Amino acid sequence: MNDGSNESRVLPDYAPEEAWARAADEADPLRGLRDEFHVPQRPDGSPAVYLCGNSLGLQPRGAAAAVTDELDDWSRLAVDAHFDGKHPWYSYHEPFREPLARLVGASPDEVVAMNGLTVNLHLMLASFFRPTAKRYKILMEECAFPSDTYAAKTQLQYHGFDPEGGVIAIGGAEGESAIATESFEQALERHADEIALVLLGGVNYFTGQVFDMQRIARAARERGCVVGLDLAHAVGNVELGLHDWDVDFAVWCHYKYLNAGPGAVAGCFVHERHARRTDLPRFGGWWGNDPGRRFRMHLEPRFEAQPGADGWQLSNPPILALAPLRASLDLFDRAGMQALRSKSKSLTGYLQYWIERAGDRRIEVRTPPEPAARGCQLSLRVLERPRELFDALTADGIVADYREPDVVRVAPVPLYNTFRDVRRFGRAVCDWAGHTEDREA
Numbered sequence: 483m484n485d486g487s488n489e490s491r492v493l494p495d496y497a498p499e500e501a502w503a504r505a506a507d508e509a510d511p512l513r514g515l516r517d518e519f520h521v522p523q524r525p526d527g528s529p530a531v532y533l534c535g536n537s538l539g540l541q542p543r544g545a546a547a548a549v550t551d552e553l554d555d556w557s558r559l560a561v562d563a564h565f566d567g568k569h570p571w572y573s574y575h576e577p578f579r580e581p582l583a584r585l586v587g588a589s590p591d592e593v594v595a596m597n598g599l600t601v602n603l604h605l606m607l608a609s610f611f612r613p614t615a616k617r618y619k620i621l622m623e624e625c626a627f628p629s630d631t632y633a634a635k636t637q638l639q640y641h642g643f644d645p646e647g648g649v650i651a652i653g654g655a656e657g658e659s660a661i662a663t664e665s666f667e668q669a670l671e672r673h674a675d676e677i678a679l680v681l682l683g684g685v686n687y688f689t690g691q692v693f694d695m696q697r698i699a700r701a702a703r704e705r706g707c708v709v710g711l712d713l714a715h716a717v718g719n720v721e722l723g724l725h726d727w728d729v730d731f732a733v734w735c736h737y738k739y740l741n742a743g744p745g746a747v748a749g750c751f752v753h754e755r756h757a758r759r760t761d762l763p764r765f766g767g768w769w770g771n772d773p774g775r776r777f778r779m780h781l782e783p784r785f786e787a788q789p790g791a792d793g794w795q796l797s798n799p800p801i802l803a804l805a806p807l808r809a810s811l812d813l814f815d816r817a818g819m820q821a822l823r824s825k826s827k828s829l830t831g832y833l834q835y836w837i838e839r840a841g842d843r844r845i846e847v848r849t850p851p852e853p854a855a856r857g858c859q860l861s862l863r864v865l866e867r868p869r870e871l872f873d874a875l876t877a878d879g880i881v882a883d884y885r886e887p888d889v890v891r892v893a894p895v896p897l898y899n900t901f902r903d904v905r906r907f908g909r910a911v912c913d914w915a916g917h918t919e920d921r922e923a
C-alpha cells in the first residue's frame with residue numbers, strides 16, 4: 483500500500499499499564515465515536531471487548547432511526563414515498579455515491595450500492611471476464627475467500643473451461659503466509675498471454691495482509707489483463723484509490739468495517755473508462771436503464787444502460803437493507819479515513835506489542851509486521867490447542883473469531899475500539915501464556 487506517509491504517527495512508546503492505555507484513549511481525537519455504537523454486553527452488564535468488526539461491524543446508534551424513517555414513510559405515504567418521502571425511494575441509492583466514492587477513492591459516478599457482494603462479483607464478471615480459447619485464466623491469491631473462488635470457478639465452467647486448470651493461485655514463499663508483490667508480477671510475466679483476469683482480495687480475509695493493489699494492478703494492466711478487486715476486508719479499513727490505480731472493477735460488502743448490518747446491501751465500482759461502453763455484454767434490469775425511460779417499458783422496450791456504475795443495477799434497491807448504511811457513512815465522514823487509518827496503525831501496533839509481550843512460542847502472527855502491509859486485523863496462528871485460547875478469550879468477554887484449523891483473528895477497529903480494549907485482550911493472552919506479571923498493573 484502507498485500510505486507510508488502516516489507511519490511516523492504510530493505511537494512508539496507502548497506500555498502495559500492501565501494508566502497508559504487510559505491516557506492513550508483520552509488523547510485519541512476519535513474517542514467520541516465509540517458512543518455512536520451499541521457495544522454488546524457481558525452477562526454482568528459490562529461491555530464486551532469486541533474485536534470482530536472485520537466480520538460484522540457494530541450497530542451504529544443511528545441505524546434504528548434510519549430504518550424507522552423508512553417504515554414511517556411506508557405507513558404514512560405507501561407508494562407515494564417513492565417521490566414524496568423524507569428520503570425519496572426512487573433516488574434512494576443516489577446520496578450514497580459521494581461518501582462511498584470518498585471511501586474507495588473514486589468519482590461518484592463510478593460507485594453504486596446494490597445487491598450482495600458475490601452477486602456484484604458475478605455481474606462484473608459477466609461484463610469483464612471475456613475469456614478466449616488461449617487467454618482464459620484467472621489469477622488470484624492463494625487462500626482467497628471461498629465465495630470468490632466459487633465465483634471464479636463457476637464462471638470458468640460457465641464459459642466452458644476447466645475450473646481447476648483455469649485458476650492460477652499465488653501463494654507465499656515456503657513457510658511464509660505473506661505473498662510478495664513480486665510473486666504476482668512474476669506470474670503475470672510468465673503467464674501473460676494466458677491470463678484474462680486478475681481477481682484479488684485487496685486485504686486477504688485470512689491473513690489480514692494488505693496487497694499492493696496499485697502495483698499489481700499496474701503490472702496486470704500493462705499485460706492487457708482485466709483487474710478486479712474484492713474489497714470486503716479493505717473498505718473502511720485502509721485507504722483506497724481505485725480510480726487512480728486504474729482497476730477495472732471492484733466489489734465489497736458493507737457489513738464488516740462499514741457497520742451497515744447483517745447482509746447489508748453491497749458496493750460496486752466500475753472505472754470511468756467503461757462508463758459509456760455499449761460493447762460490453764451485461765445483464766440488464768430496469769434500475770440500470772436510463773431513468774427517463776424506465777417507466778415507459780412497453781413503449782420503449784430496448785434496454786439502454788445509464789452511464790457509470792448505476793448502469794449495472796438490476797432491481798430497485800431494498801430500502802430497509804440500505805438505510806443503516808446511511809448512519810454508518812455519516813460516521814466515516816465525521817472521522818475521515820486518514821484519521822481512522824492513523825489510529826488503526828497505533829491500535830494494531832499495540833495489539834502486536836501485547837502478543838510479543840506474552841512471548842508464547844505457540845502463537846505466531848501470520849499478518850505482515852509492516853504497518854503498510856496490514857490493516858486492523860492480526861491473524862494469530864496458534865500451534866497448540868488453538869481452541870483453548872479462543873475459549874479462554876470468550877470466557878473473558880472478548881469477542882474474536884476462530885478459523886479452522888488453528889487461526890484466531892483479532893481486529894481492533896478505530897471507530898469504536900479503545901487502547902483499553904486491546905489491553906484487556908493482551909492481558910487475557912498473557913494469562914493464557916502463563917505470563918502473569920501484568921495482572922495487577
Ligand SMILES: *Cc1c(COP(=O)(O)O)cnc(C)c1O
Pocket residue numbers: 598599600601627629630683687712714715735
Ligand atoms: C465477507 C466476504 C465475502 C462475503 O460475500 P457475500 O456475498 O457478502 O456473502 C466475499 N468475499 C470476501 C473476500 C469476503 O471477505
